[in-house]
Amino acid sequence: MSVKINDNSDKILDEFQEKILRGLERVGSQAEGYAKDLCPVGTPQSTGKPGYIGGTLKNSITHAISGQAPAITSYADDSGKIKGSYSGSAPNSKVPSVYIGTNVEYGPYVELGTAKMAAQPYLKPAVAGHVKTYKNIVEDELKNG
Numbered sequence: 001m002s003v004k005i006n007d008n009s010d011k012i013l014d015e016f017q018e019k020i021l022r023g024l025e026r027v028g029s030q031a032e033g034y035a036k037d038l039c040p041v042g043t044p045q046s047t048g049k050p051g052y053i054g055g056t057l058k059n060s061i062t063h064a065i066s067g068q069a070p071a072i073t074s075y076a077d078d079s080g081k082i083k084g085s086y087s088g089s090a091p092n093s094k095v096p097s098v099y100i101g102t103n104v105e106y107g108p109y110v111e112l113g114t115a116k117m118a119a120q121p122y123l124k125p126a127v128a129g130h131v132k133t134y135k136n137i138v139e140d141e142l143k144n145g
Contacts, residue, residue, distance in 0.1 A: 016142075020096050021065060023141035027134045028063030028071065028098040035061045035100055035126035040110065041078075056083045057110060060102040061122075064090035100127060 039058040055078035064070040067089055074085040090099045100123060101107070113119030 017096070019141050019145045020138070022145050023138035024065050024096055024098040026137045026141065028065065028100060030133065030137065031098070031100045031126050031130065032061055032063045032071065034130060035122050038122040038126055040120045040122070057102060057104050057107055060084060060104045060107070061100070062086065062102070063098055063100045066090050066095075066097040066099070067092035 036058050039061060041055050041058050056075065059077070060075040060083070062070045062072045062075075069089050070086040072086060074082050077083050084103065086103060090097075102123075109117065110120050111123055112121075
């Protein structure tokens with residue numbers, strides 16, 4: 001009798017990593033959608049409400065997997081005029097991660113507020129308010145992906 005042992009650990013590890021990255025991509029896309037839904041849009045002139053801003057901030061929200069480029073390369077205002085772009089990649093980390101955010105300079109002021117404007121959070125609730133959904137996405141990818 002002879003026994004042959006095949007080591008498939010590299011193949012299994014590669015498949016696991018692919019599933020995690022697909023899950024993170026799905027999580028990032030979902031979180032980006034939640035953040036865009038929560039992002040205030042409009043101008044003080046058009047809404048009559050102080051502190052509202054145009055669609056540039058909303059259109060700039062994106063996601064990126066650690067070590068990879070953002071999901072979008074540029075963004076426009078509501079009229080379609082290009083207002084900004086992304087280059088480079090998300091921070092690389094030992095643990096695969098997904099980042100959600102914007103590079104619009106006034107984004108933190110909208111999220112956190114100022115002395116003259118109340119906070120209008122759109123990123124934190126998009127992440128913190130849906131942890132179970134994100135967990136389910138990753139589990140689904142690992143089981144079925």
